[in-house]
Amino acid sequence: MHYAILAYHVERTIEQMSPAQDAALMTELRKVDRRMTADGMLGPAARLDFTQSARTLRDGMVIDGPFAETKEQLLGFYLVDCATHDEAVAAARDLGRANPTAVYEIRPVLLYLPGAPLSGSEAAQHA
Template identity: 40%
Template sequence: MPKYTLLIYGDSAQWEALTVEQRRAHDAAHADFRDAAGDRVIGGQELEPSPNATTLRGSVTSDGPFLETKEALGGFYMLEAADLDEVLALAKLLPEVQAGHSGVEIRPVVEHP
């Protein structure tokens, strides 16, 4: 079955500014997504904020993300699904799709023999 990675991007400052109530609602929406996706979710994690990232390019290591941008990768899910339409239907449940500062990028995974 094809695999897809859902990359969740957004403004980390806005995620960090969520109230306790907003964080609970956000986490509940992710729980609803995982419940709806069921065993199609084969992996995923929330990531530390982008200032905690380390970037390596060639022999140069730097703190933080390489690009200066408001949108940072905040987490991901790995799904197995029949097709992109099935993934799109599930991804619409993620709260980042509705938030004005964030979005979800869906990328098919290349399967090597």
């Protein structure tokens, strides 16, 4: 079963990180990524750009911004292939240990359409 692990965080906290702090955080998260890849459970993952670059399509109109009524913003996601919900929760716990100030939502994926790596993605660059 595929599960989406959605990464929420207070965006301002991430924006205020120094390049060294951000690099250290990404190093910790990449350790979890490599383990999940080695276990054959990690699918596509993305770190999203900041919400000021977001656009929302609503009722046929494109509006600037995400307009989420939340304290945290969706900043990235992981797609994992886990045998059970508990295994997906364990993967999210690993991510939470690497980035303890983030919030991770675990949600089953009802439809997964795999595709080719994006041209600018790390996977495509190393292919």
